Amino acid sequence: MAILVAGGAGYIGSQVARALRRSGYEVVIYDNLSTGFRRLARGFELVEGDISHEVKLRSVLARVDAVMHFAAHAYVGESVENPRKYFRNNVAGSLSLLNSVLDAGIRRFVFSSSCAVYGIPGEIPITEQAVRAPVNPYGASKLFFENALEAYACAYGMRAVSLRYFNAAGADESGEIGELHEPETHLIPLALAACSGSGGELQIHGDDYATGDGTCVRDYVHVEDLADAHVRALRYLEGRSDPRGFNLAVNLGTGRGYSVLDVIRAVEGITGRAVRRMVGARRAGDPAVLVADATEAQRVLGWTAQRGIEEMVASAWSWMRESEGGDWAESA
Ligand code: UDP
Numbered sequence: 001m002a003i004l005v006a007g008g009a010g011y012i013g014s015q016v017a018r019a020l021r022r023s024g025y026e027v028v029i030y031d032n033l034s035t036g037f038r039r040l041a042r043g044f045e046l047v048e049g050d051i052s053h054e055v056k057l058r059s060v061l062a063r064v065d066a067v068m069h070f071a072a073h074a075y076v077g078e079s080v081e082n083p084r085k086y087f088r089n090n091v092a093g094s095l096s097l098l099n100s101v102l103d104a105g106i107r108r109f110v111f112s113s114s115c116a117v118y119g120i121p122g123e124i125p126i127t128e129q130a131v132r133a134p135v136n137p138y139g140a141s142k143l144f145f146e147n148a149l150e151a152y153a154c155a156y157g158m159r160a161v162s163l164r165y166f167n168a169a170g171a172d173e174s175g176e177i178g179e180l181h182e183p184e185t186h187l188i189p190l191a192l193a194a195c196s197g198s199g200g201e202l203q204i205h206g207d208d209y210a211t212g213d214g215t216c217v218r219d220y221v222h223v224e225d226l227a228d229a230h231v232r233a234l235r236y237l238e239g240r241s242d243p244r245g246f247n248l249a250v251n252l253g254t255g256r257g258y259s260v261l262d263v264i265r266a267v268e269g270i271t272g273r274a275v276r277r278m279v280g281a282r283r284a285g286d287p288a289v290l291v292a293d294a295t296e297a298q299r300v301l302g303w304t305a306q307r308g309i310e311e312m313v314a315s316a317w318s319w320m321r322e323s324e325g326g327d328w329a330e331s332a
Helices: 011-022 055-060 075-080 083-103 137-156 187-197 224-237 261-272 295-301 309-323
Strands: 001-006 026-031 045-048 066-069 108-114 158-166 167-169 202-205 218-222 247-254 277-280
Touching: 001 011, 001 261, 011 026, 011 066, 011 187, 011 224, 026 055, 026 277, 055 083, 066 083, 066 224, 066 309, 075 083, 083 137, 108 137, 108 224, 137 158, 137 247, 158 224, 167 224, 187 202, 187 309, 202 261, 218 224, 218 309, 224 247, 224 295, 261 309
Parallel strands: 001 026, 001 066, 026 045, 066 108, 108 158, 158 247, 167 218, 202 277
Antiparallel strands: none
16 A cells, blocks of 8 residues: 655654654655655655645545645644745645645545644643634644534545644654754754753743743644554544545543653753753743543554653654764755
C-alpha cells in the first residue's frame, strides 16, 4: 500500500514518513519545500510541488492508496499578522488538495489538525466534543478543513481521520530528525538554545495567566508518539469495512499539562545548565491552558503517548547538539 505524505519534508510529516516505512508502507513525499527541508526527506521519493498544483498531483495520486496531509503553515503568531497567507495555503490550498484526492478516487485521508480548533476551552481536559471556536486564523484554517472533510465524508464517502495534536516536541531516537523551523518560535528548542549559547535569551510570553505559576500550560507530546498515532489511524481506515464516509476527530496529547516554567526546569535538569530568560508580554492568540483528554485515542486507535517531557527534552537536546556545527542551516 502506498501513501502520499503531503508536507513530508517538515518536522512532523518526516517523522510520520519514517514510521510508515517501518510499518511496511510505501511512501511518496510531496512538498514544495517552502518551510520543509530537503534533508528531512532524504532517502524517500520526493516530489516537489504545491498542494494546489492539480496537474502535478494527478500523476502522483494515481500511484497511491491514501493521503496524509501535513502541508500547512503552523505559526499562531504569524497567522494573526498575516492571515492571508494562512487562508491561502491552509484553506484554499488544502481544499484544492482534497479535491484532487477525491478526483483521483482516493477515499482514505489522514489530516494533521490541531488543538487550536478549540480556541479557549471551557473545560480542561479538552474532549473531542468540546466547542470548536478558534481564537486565531491558524486554528480557524484547521477547523475549516475539518469541516470540509466532514462534508465530503457525508456527500462523497470520504473516510478521514483528523488528528488534533497538542504540542509536538522532541526528536527521533536515531538522531536523524529533530524540530527544525525557520524561524524557530517553539518553546523547547528556544529554551535549549538559551542554555546552549547558540541562541538568545528565552522570552517567557507572559506570567500573569490564571495558572499555578502564571505561565501558560500546554500538553507536550513526543513526535514519535504522534508518528505512531498516524500509522494507527491508517490501519483504522484500512480496517473499517463499512463503505460509508466519516471523519473521525481524535485528540493526540498525553493528558498532562506543563507550564512554561515546568518546561524550563525540565530543560535545566536534562542539560545541567541554566536557561537564560526574561519575562515578556503575552503572545497574541495564546490560551492559558490546553490539555487533552486523550481517552478517545486510546479507545479508537489503541494509542497512548509512551514518552514523557524528559524524553522530549532529552531527545531534542541530543539532536540539537548533534546538528550544531552541521549543515542544517543550509536547509532547502
Ligand atoms: N512560549 C514562551 N516563549 C517562547 C516560545 C513559547 O513563553 O519563546 C510559550 C507560549 O506562550 C506557549 C508555550 O510556550 O504558552 C508553547 O508555545 P509554542 O510556541 O512552543 O507552541 P504553541 O502552543 O504555540 O503551539
